[in-house]
Amino acid sequence: MEKIVRMLSFLALLASCRPDNPQPVGSADPAPAPVSQTMDSLRARGYQVFDYVDPETGDTLVMQQYFMVFLKRGPNRSQSPGEADSLQGLHLAHLARMYREGFADISGPFGDEGEIRGITIYNTTTLEMADSLANLDPMVQAGRLAIEVHPWWAAKGYSLR
Numbered sequence: 001m002e003k004i005v006r007m008l009s010f011l012a013l014l015a016s017c018r019p020d021n022p023q024p025v026g027s028a029d030p031a032p033a034p035v036s037q038t039m040d041s042l043r044a045r046g047y048q049v050f051d052y053v054d055p056e057t058g059d060t061l062v063m064q065q066y067f068m069v070f071l072k073r074g075p076n077r078s079q080s081p082g083e084a085d086s087l088q089g090l091h092l093a094h095l096a097r098m099y100r101e102g103f104a105d106i107s108g109p110f111g112d113e114g115e116i117r118g119i120t121i122y123n124t125t126t127l128e129m130a131d132s133l134a135n136l137d138p139m140v141q142a143g144r145l146a147i148e149v150h151p152w153w154a155a156k157g158y159s160l161r
Contacts, residue, residue, distance in 0.1 A: 035060045038156065046125035052155075061155040066105070067122040067130035068152040073115050076143030090138035091145075095120065103133055106160075117145060127151060 033041075035051055039062055042049045048065035079087065098104035102123065109118035122130035131149050139145040 032157075035062055038062050042156075048125075062157075063153045064156050066152050066154055067124060067127055068150050069120045069122060069130060069134045070116050070148040070150070071118045071120065071134075071137075071139075072146045072148055073117060074140070074143045074146040079142070079144060084144070087139050087142055087144055094137045094139075098122070098133060121152065 032038075039049050039051060042062070042064060050063050052061045052063050053059070054061060095104065095107045098120070099107070105121045105123050107118065107120040110116060120134065122133060124130045124133065127149055131147070134140065134147045134149065137145065137147075140147055
């Protein structure tokens with residue numbers, strides 16, 4: 001179990017450190033796109049967005065809708081330890097694929113043994129797409145996990161601290 005938690009923690013750390021616009025070492029950061037251009041580009045690709053002026057800084061932030069998927073304890077947890085380990089490997093491969101293909105921005109387990117086992121934040125244009133991708137997870141297909149999807153808003157360009 002400790003090995004699995006370490007692996008998931010590594011995946012979460014990797015996802016939180018990934019730059020949206022990787023630059024070669026020593027290159028200057030590009031000037032940020034104007035808010036209207038960013039919003040127009042996102043809307044053209046089907047994303048829900050709005051802008052928000054931070055009253056403290058006066059900065060205009062672009063808020064984008066993401067989808068938070070809660071991975072909950074599923075109805076079928078009767079797998080043998082070997083089957084559960086195999087499913088865990090397939091689950092991690094699924095999450096890595098979602099990250100690699102740009103559908104998921106961050107995933108990770110919760111640190112307790114509660115009903116909600118972890119989360120994945122999907123960067124998709126619709127709830128239906130996030131739901132469909134989350135249902136491809138082998139742990140979900142086996143019934144070991146179940147999903148609950150909620151729309152979630154976050155400012156573009158901000159990262160975890």
